[in-house]
Amino acid sequence: MTYKLTYFNFAGLGEPIRYLLSYLDIDFEDNRIDYEKWPSIKHTIPYGKVPILEIDGKVLNQSLAICRYLAKKANLAGSDDWESLLIDIAVDNFNDFAQNIKAYWFDTNEESKAAKYVTLVNETIPYYMEKFENIVAENNGYFVNGKLSWADLFIVSVMDFLIHKSNIDLLKDHPNLQGLREKVLAVPKIKSWVEKHQ
Amino acid sequence: MTYKLTYFNFAGLGEPIRYLLSYLDIDFEDNRIDYEKWPSIKHTIPYGKVPILEIDGKVLNQSLAICRYLAKKANLAGSDDWESLLIDIAVDNFNDFAQNIKAYWFDTNEESKAAKYVTLVNETIPYYMEKFENIVAENNGYFVNGKLSWADLFIVSVMDFLIHKSNIDLLKDHPNLQGLREKVLAVPKIKSWVEKHQ
Numbered sequence: 001m002t003y004k005l006t007y008f009n010f011a012g013l014g015e016p017i018r019y020l021l022s023y024l025d026i027d028f029e030d031n032r033i034d035y036e037k038w039p040s041i042k043h044t045i046p047y048g049k050v051p052i053l054e055i056d057g058k059v060l061n062q063s064l065a066i067c068r069y070l071a072k073k074a075n076l077a078g079s080d081d082w083e084s085l086l087i088d089i090a091v092d093n094f095n096d097f098a099q100n101i102k103a104y105w106f107d108t109n110e111e112s113k114a115a116k117y118v119t120l121v122n123e124t125i126p127y128y129m130e131k132f133e134n135i136v137a138e139n140n141g142y143f144v145n146g147k148l149s150w151a152d153l154f155i156v157s158v159m160d161f162l163i164h165k166s167n168i169d170l171l172k173d174h175p176n177l178q179g180l181r182e183k184v185l186a187v188p189k190i191k192s193w194v195e196k197h198q
Numbered sequence: 199m200t201y202k203l204t205y206f207n208f209a210g211l212g213e214p215i216r217y218l219l220s221y222l223d224i225d226f227e228d229n230r231i232d233y234e235k236w237p238s239i240k241h242t243i244p245y246g247k248v249p250i251l252e253i254d255g256k257v258l259n260q261s262l263a264i265c266r267y268l269a270k271k272a273n274l275a276g277s278d279d280w281e282s283l284l285i286d287i288a289v290d291n292f293n294d295f296a297q298n299i300k301a302y303w304f305d306t307n308e309e310s311k312a313a314k315y316v317t318l319v320n321e322t323i324p325y326y327m328e329k330f331e332n333i334v335a336e337n338n339g340y341f342v343n344g345k346l347s348w349a350d351l352f353i354v355s356v357m358d359f360l361i362h363k364s365n366i367d368l369l370k371d372h373p374n375l376q377g378l379r380e381k382v383l384a385v386p387k388i389k390s391w392v393e394k395h396q
Contacts, residue, residue: 047291047329065286072279081270088263093245131245 003028007051008035011161013063014051016154020070022193023153064091064154071150083145090135090143090151094158097128101162121168129170129177136176141183148187156184201226205249206233209359211261212249214352218268220391221351262289262352269348281343288333288341288349292356295326299360319366327368327375334374339381346385354382 003021007014009032021028033041033050042048046061053060060066068088071077078084104120107113132143132155140146143155159181163170171178184190201219205212207230219226231239231248240246244259251258258264266286269275276282302318305311330341330353338344341353357379361368369376382388 047294049294060283060287062287062290065283065290068286069279069283081267085258085263085267088266089258089260092260092263096245096247 001056002054004031004054005029005051006031006033006045006054008033008038011157011164013158015157015161016067016150017051017053017063017070018193018197019153019157019190020067020074020076020150023076023187023189024070024074025189064095067091067150067154071153074150076148076150076153078144078149083149086144087149087151090149091154093128094132094151094155097124097132098158098162100124100128101166105165125168125170129174133174133176136180141176141179143180148183152180152184153190156181199254200252202229202252203227203249204229204231204243204252206231206236209355209362210249211356213355213359214265214348215249215251215261215268216391216395217351217355217388218265218272218274218348221274221385221387222268222272223387262293265289265348265352269351272348274346274348274351276342276347281347284342285347285349289352291326292330292349292353295322295330296356296360298322298326299364303363323366323368327372331372331374334378339374339377341378346381350378350382351388354379 003026005014005017005021005028007017018028018030045052046059049061051061051063051066053066060069068077071087078087100120104113104116107116135143142148143151159170159177162168171181185194201224203212203215203219203226205215216226216228243250244257247259249259249261249264251264258267266275269285276285298318302311302314305314333341340346341349357368357375360366369379383392
């Protein structure tokens with residue numbers, strides 16, 4: 001089978017897919033679009049959004065759906081329906097949090113952007129990060145049931161990107177999340193992927 | 199087992215869960231919060247968002263994750279991983295579309311709200327609705343593989359709510375989507391649920 005991932009030349013929503021493909025030891029074409037060329041490419045992409053993954057030429061969009069599919073192949077999507085549910089909930093809650101940071105990034109109005117930053121730093125980030133820290137503390141160092149799942153890979157990958165782009169140290173005073181990050185980045189296949197692409 | 203759904207007294211993101219619980223013939227407490235009382239309740243809800251579903255007292259949030267879990271019990275979540283993937287993609291694409299309409303509703307600035315309306319009616323709605331119409335045409339009257347899945351239940355339920363709230367007839371000139379809506383609303387358990395709660 002052939003796998004071709006099309007995304008920009010940064011981590012973002014492409015990186016969790018790259019993590020999962022690497023974890024699965026799947027050879028894939030890592031097609032990275034120049035951000036400047038995006039306007040001329042956008043109309044050729046279904047729904048005009050990346051990442052897309054082509055499997056044997058079949059074009060798939062929606063990064064969470066793609067991650068969930070790959071995670072099933074990697075046995076990282078839960079051992080029963082209830083565990084899969086808890087993983088999906090963790091991912092969607094983290095994604096809600098990430099949306100807040102993205103709404104700040106993409107705000108082009110300086111005034112409302114500044115207001116969003118204040119709310120982010122004083123309310124949204126402490127609110128969510130404390131919850132995530134507690135979940136990992138209660139689940140023996142992972143997001144769900146004390147074992148590695150695609151929620152951990154997804155969240156660590158996107159969290160690193162959020163930290164990098166926002167310059168806010170989300171992990172400060174959150175030892176359990178720091179520990180989870182170290183564990184995910186120490187998974188051999190993830191480690192070698194990250195080392196090759198930093 | 200006891201099921202308690204907490205949401206507002208309207209369709210919104212609660213209705214797909216009500217559809218699935220009805221489809222499964224599960225007796226559930228349909229706890230509807232007065233919108234005016236929400237500010238005093240919000241802090242008692244995990245992540246401050248509804249719907250939440252309590253199963254035997256275990257509190258679950260994230261409507262898509264909950265729908266997917268219930269859909270598995272109803273055999274509406276795909277017969278293999280690939281079909282499940284296509285269902286997830288359909289739901290997430292529809293959800294992206296719905297976000298555009300919600301961004302318009304929730305815009306409190308009259309000027310930017312009016313601009314959003316123009317883009318919605320002239321660009322976003324035709325763009326997405328044509329794609330959805332074609333998908334249903336190509337899949338023998340359903341979103342995925344010519345058979346009923348939770349993508350159909352979710353999309354019909356949320357589409358009806360969007361039409362109701364926006365007063366824009368999204369289904370105009372889309373006979374395949376109209377046909378899908380009729381089929382979903384004719385499913386006996388959905389039909390009797392809707393008849394009881396209109």
